[in-house]
Amino acid sequence: MQVGVFIPIANNGWLISTTSPQFKPSFDLNKAVVERAERYGMDFALSMIKLRGFGGASQFWDYNLESFTLMAGLAAVTSRIQLFATCSVLTLPPPLAARMAVTIDSISHGRFGLNMITGWQEKEYSQMGIWPGEAHHLRRYDYCAEYVTIMRELWDTGRSDFRGDFFQMDDCRCLPMPTARIPIICAGQSDKGTEFAARFADYNFCSSFGVNTPGAVAPSAARLVEANRLTGRDCGALVVMMVIAEATQAEAEAKWEHYRNGIDMEAMGWRQAQAEKDPTTDKYAAAGRFTEKLRNRMPTMHGALVGSYEQVAALLDEYATIPGVRGVMLTFDEFVSGMDKFGQFIQPLMRSRAHMAAAA
Numbered sequence: 001m002q003v004g005v006f007i008p009i010a011n012n013g014w015l016i017s018t019t020s021p022q023f024k025p026s027f028d029l030n031k032a033v034v035e036r037a038e039r040y041g042m043d044f045a046l047s048m049i050k051l052r053g054f055g056g057a058s059q060f061w062d063y064n065l066e067s068f069t070l071m072a073g074l075a076a077v078t079s080r081i082q083l084f085a086t087c088s089v090l091t092l093p094p095p096l097a098a099r100m101a102v103t104i105d106s107i108s109h110g111r112f113g114l115n116m117i118t119g120w121q122e123k124e125y126s127q128m129g130i131w132p133g134e135a136h137h138l139r140r141y142d143y144c145a146e147y148v149t150i151m152r153e154l155w156d157t158g159r160s161d162f163r164g165d166f167f168q169m170d171d172c173r174c175l176p177m178p179t180a181r182i183p184i185i186c187a188g189q190s191d192k193g194t195e196f197a198a199r200f201a202d203y204n205f206c207s208s209f210g211v212n213t214p215g216a217v218a219p220s221a222a223r224l225v226e227a228n229r230l231t232g233r234d235c236g237a238l239v240v241m242m243v244i245a246e247a248t249q250a251e252a253e254a255k256w257e258h259y260r261n262g263i264d265m266e267a268m269g270w271r272q273a274q275a276e277k278d279p280t281t282d283k284y285a286a287a288g289r290f291t292e293k294l295r296n297r298m299p300t301m302h303g304a305l306v307g308s309y310e311q312v313a314a315l316l317d318e319y320a321t322i323p324g325v326r327g328v329m330l331t332f333d334e335f336v337s338g339m340d341k342f343g344q345f346i347q348p349l350m351r352s353r354a355h356m357a358a359a360a
């Protein structure tokens with residue numbers, strides 16, 4: 001099973017709480033995390049793009065670095081790990097994003113890939129006058145399909161004459177071509193998002209919708225497996241999970257409880273209000289994903305594995321057995337110490353990472 005890290009490009013990582021570690025993002029912090037990822041043999045590191053935070057007392061995600069430039073810097077100081085930046089399709093013309101990707105392919109010597117996102121939080125874009133309007137929600141994956149098609153044409157042939165509903169290329173050129181195939185990740189949960197991933201992506205993030213047991217992700221991975229059957233492709237599911245692990249279950253649970261006591265309800269409310277602007281009726285789409293009950297007890301947007309090192313290792317191994325799941329992408333409450341705990345105490349216990357011990 002592949003293991004990656006969702007690096008802390010924004011303040012406070014993925015805990016929407018006033019009692020969790022409060023920190024600002026920096027290149028040095030992300031470098032420390034990715035250096036550890038390489039040291040412990042992790043497969044990939046990915047940064048998101050977020051252009052507007054959720055505010056609240058914790059100023060959640062109000063501080064954000066930019067994804068391509070961060071990954072370009074990290075590419076220069078690493079040598080083995082696969083690096084993914086996130087491409088927000090509303091912000092960049094596809095040939096420019098394609099050229100930025102080729103540049104990081106060159107810096108990293110073929111270790112670069114892209115996470116494609118269509119945008120779900122209107123304010124990120126309306127604040128700079130580039131939100132296309134509500135219709136974007138309904139056609140956002142059609143837009144993304146044209147976008148990726150142009151990028152692939154440029155990467156594969158150096159030129160594009162693509163003409164679609166959203167983009168018209170006119171003998172568009174992009175050289176040099178990348179030195180290695182640029183993999184695409186996607187995070188669609190809706191039917192359209194899942195179908196997009198099965199058509200264009202190498203990996204899709206599959207969600208357990210905030211439930212902390214590995215089995216909860218199985219239906220989402222199964223939807224991707226079915227979508228793959230229809231496209232004849234083999235897009236793998238990746239599960240994003242927070243790890244809060246300590247030597248004993250009691251210590252880890254005490255930390256989790258402490259973070260839960262400080263849930264930043266104002267920031268949660270902002271997130272929810274933005275998500276509810278999506279008129280898509282698809283029950284898997286972003287809007288309505290977080291029930292009030294969940295918001296009251298879950299300070300993170302994805303699930304959390306809370307327990308002793310042994311318990312977390314066993315849970316991670318369970319993910320590896322779910323049909324369609326190709327890997328996990330981890331977040332931590334405290335990233336630097338969390339990476340060390342993963343590398344030193346958790347990974348050595350994982351059957352699904354036995355190849356790491358063999359390599360060492």
Ligand SMILES: Cc1cc2nc3c(=O)[nH]c(=O)nc-3n(C[C@H](O)[C@H](O)[C@H](O)COP(=O)(O)O)c2cc1C
Pocket residue numbers: 047048049050086116117118119120121187188189190191192193194205207240284285286287
């Ligand atoms: C692991 C992961 C990473 C994501 N990264 C971003 C991101 O960087 N920026 C963003 O605006 N949305 C991001 N999203 C949101 C997704 O792109 C997507 O909009 C969301 O999962 C809802 O799926 P849907 O578009 O099919 O409704 C991410 C989601 C996941 C699960």
